[in-house]
Amino acid sequence: GENVEQHPSTLSVQEGDSAVIKCTYSDSASNYFPWYKQELGKGPQLIIDIRSNVGEKKDQRIAVTLNKTAKHFSLHITETQPEDSAVYFCAASGLGSGYNKLIFGAGTRLAVHP
Amino acid sequence: NAGVMQNPRHLVRRRGQEARLRCSPMKGHSHVYWYRQLPEEGLKFMVYLQKENIIDESGMPKERFSAEFPKEGPSILRIQQVVRGDSAAYFCASSPDGKTIYFGEGSWLTVV
Numbered sequence: 001g002e003n004v005e006q007h008p009s010t011l012s013v014q015e016g017d018s019a020v021i022k023c024t025y026s027d028s029a030s031n032y033f034p035w036y037k038q039e040l041g042k043g044p045q046l047i048i049d050i051r052s053n054v055g056e057k058k059d060q061r062i063a064v065t066l067n068k069t070a071k072h073f074s075l076h077i078t079e080t081q082p083e084d085s086a087v088y089f090c091a092a093s094g095l096g097s098g099y100n101k102l103i104f105g106a107g108t109r110l111a112v113h114p
Numbered sequence: 115n116a117g118v119m120q121n122p123r124h125l126v127r128r129r130g131q132e133a134r135l136r137c138s139p140m141k142g143h144s145h146v147y148w149y150r151q152l153p154e155e156g157l158k159f160m161v162y163l164q165k166e167n168i169i170d171e172s173g174m175p176k177e178r179f180s181a182e183f184p185k186e187g188p189s190i191l192r193i194q195q196v197v198r199g200d201s202a203a204y205f206c207a208s209s210p211d212g213k214t215i216y217f218g219e220g221s222w223l224t225v226v
Contacts, residue, residue, distance in 0.1 A: 036217075043118075043205055043217040043218050043219045043220045044157065044205070044217045045217070046214075046216065046217075049214075089156055089157070099145065099162055099169065099170070099209075100147075100209065100212060100213045100214070100215055101170060102159065102215070103159070104156035104157045104158070105156055106155060106156045107155075
């Protein structure tokens with residue numbers, strides 16, 4: 001089955017710097033890659049996703065890149081702000097089955113210092 | 115997260131009791147997923163249901179755990195005879211089409 005590895009487990013940056021989180025997946029059939037932000041005591045919130053027919057996607061300060069050959073994808077946050085501090089999870093799934101059985105990475109705890 | 119309602123948000127049970135967690139999906143969503151998150155870990159898939167049907171329960175423990183999504187009413191995740199290892203956050207997610215999914219705020223179960 002699918003296995004998703006996520007690095008780093010913790011990341012500390014200064015406000016205004018960029019943050020990059022990387023994930024690798026094992027199943028070449030996976031074709032959907034979302035990123036979730038989870039704040040303390042809350043549920044995961046979808047922040048951006050990418051499908052395998054696209055190499056990059058941007059939404060304001062957030063971007064995701066996908067390298068299907070190498071089977072890795074990354075989250076890039078530019079101009080970080082203290083409110084970006086949270087745990088970020090990557091996930092992968094194959095949508096061919098008609099539903100979305102997400103396999104999550106272990107998470108990255110991002111701390112943005114003022 | 116708006117719209118996927120889970121209750122209770124926090125539940126404390128003694129070992130051997132039953133825990134019943136409820137999830138009301140977003141309006142118009144007929145697909146429901148349950149995930150479990152152990153402390154300091156990522157979310158693990160448990161079960162996927164459509165109205166009145168369990169489609170994929172490959173992540174559910176074989177014993178003590180069950181899930182349903184009746185024609186009327188919320189989806190229920192039921193854990194019988196809870197043990198300390200069941201302490202976790204349980205997240206429900208719903209989808210209009212089975213693909214893009216939206217999570218609720220979670221139910222935190224503590225077994226004492």
